[in-house]
Amino acid sequence: MSDADSKPPKVSASSQIADSLSSFLGASYEPEMLTEDKGKEAFHDRFNHRMVHIGLRRQHNIEAVFEVAFEVAENPQDVERDWLARFHACAEQVGDADMQHVWGVVLAKEFENPGSVSLTSLACLSNMTARDMELWERVGRMTFSEGYVFKVGGRNQFERFGVSKSDVLHLQTLGLLQQAQDLSVTFSAETKALTFSFRTADVILRHPELKLFTLPAFKLSSAGLQLFNLLIDSPVNEDYLRAFGTELGPHGYEYRIRLADGSLVQ
Numbered sequence: 001m002s003d004a005d006s007k008p009p010k011v012s013a014s015s016q017i018a019d020s021l022s023s024f025l026g027a028s029y030e031p032e033m034l035t036e037d038k039g040k041e042a043f044h045d046r047f048n049h050r051m052v053h054i055g056l057r058r059q060h061n062i063e064a065v066f067e068v069a070f071e072v073a074e075n076p077q078d079v080e081r082d083w084l085a086r087f088h089a090c091a092e093q094v095g096d097a098d099m100q101h102v103w104g105v106v107l108a109k110e111f112e113n114p115g116s117v118s119l120t121s122l123a124c125l126s127n128m129t130a131r132d133m134e135l136w137e138r139v140g141r142m143t144f145s146e147g148y149v150f151k152v153g154g155r156n157q158f159e160r161f162g163v164s165k166s167d168v169l170h171l172q173t174l175g176l177l178q179q180a181q182d183l184s185v186t187f188s189a190e191t192k193a194l195t196f197s198f199r200t201a202d203v204i205l206r207h208p209e210l211k212l213f214t215l216p217a218f219k220l221s222s223a224g225l226q227l228f229n230l231l232i233d234s235p236v237n238e239d240y241l242r243a244f245g246t247e248l249g250p251h252g253y254e255y256r257i258r259l260a261d262g263s264l265v266q
Contacts (some may be wrong), residue, residue: 026053039121058092061100065091068104069111076111083110083188086119090126101149102231109230117230121223124175133231133257136176138162140238145197147220147228148185150176152243168218186214195258198236202258203245209252242266 022028027049042238048181066095087110091103106125110117128136143149152158158168171177187194193206194213205213220228238257256264 009026016218023084024053025050049108052133053127057095062088062092063093064097064100065094065103065107069107070102072105073108073111077114078116079110083114083119085119086122086232090122093126099128099133108232116226118223118226120175121226121230124221124223125227127155127174130245132170134172135163135167135171136227136238137232138235139171140228141199141234141237143220143228143232144217145199147225148215148217150244150246151218152240161237167226171224174208175221176227178219178221180219183214183219184214186212186238189213199232200260201238201241202233204256204258204264205243205245205248206251215248 015030018028018030022183027046029046086101086185087107091100091107094100094103102125105116106122108141119172139149142158142163149158158164168177172179189205189207189211192211193207196203196205208214245253245257248255256266
């Protein structure tokens with residue numbers, strides 16, 4: 001037998017598409033069938049299969065989200081029905097197990113504190129995939145509690161922390177980061193020292209002369225800050241904190257990192 005004879009037959013593009021559609025919609029969508037079988041009965045049969053299949057999948061999705069909310073919610077209160085309607089319309093589309101967990105946590109947070117999750121935040125979250133959430137967590141591990149990601153190594157050199165320039169643009173497109181590329185934020189430091197709080201650690205900055213600290217940064221949008229506070233509970237990236245402090249050294253700043261146990265490190 002030749003090598004050519006041993007190779008599996010090549011599947012046509014239309015067959016590949018048909019297989020995916022048939023699996024997703026619960027009925028057969030072979031190209032020949034759509035071309036030749038246009039009878040009323042067959043058409044209605046495909047319609048009914050599609051509606052049932054999609055409906056069952058959406059029911060499975062929303063129940064998976066509810067299960068998470070039941071597990072994590074504490075001291076629930078009444079939530080506005082319009083908010084629940086918008087939440088339901090978004091969450092029933094979520095089939096990824098990791099994202100179902102995220103949506104369940106969001107639902108629980110809203111029940112615990114009605115009004116804490118805006119419709120804008122739901123819209124941002126509805127456009128996010130599990131991969132986007134992984135990226136958002138990496139960014140969250142570098143985010144100052146007031147909603148800034150201080151730049152290191154120039155305009156944007158976060159590659160060593162798993163965030164590329166294209167990732168930043170993607171998060172801006174999702175509406176999680178503000179669009180400004182050259183934003184700087186100024187903090188008043190009357191004692192020539194400031195403490196910046198991050199998840200599980202603080203950065204203490206001092207300067208022998210300056211009472212205003214101007215630092216280049218990206219800023220989270222209002223929805224981004226809300227989703228950061230709701231969803232990110234991972235410890236800060238200490239390597240990033242050291243890079244941030246070291247970056248300011250040539251400008252006369254001194255820094256220390258204070259860990260959650262109160263110890264100071266550099």
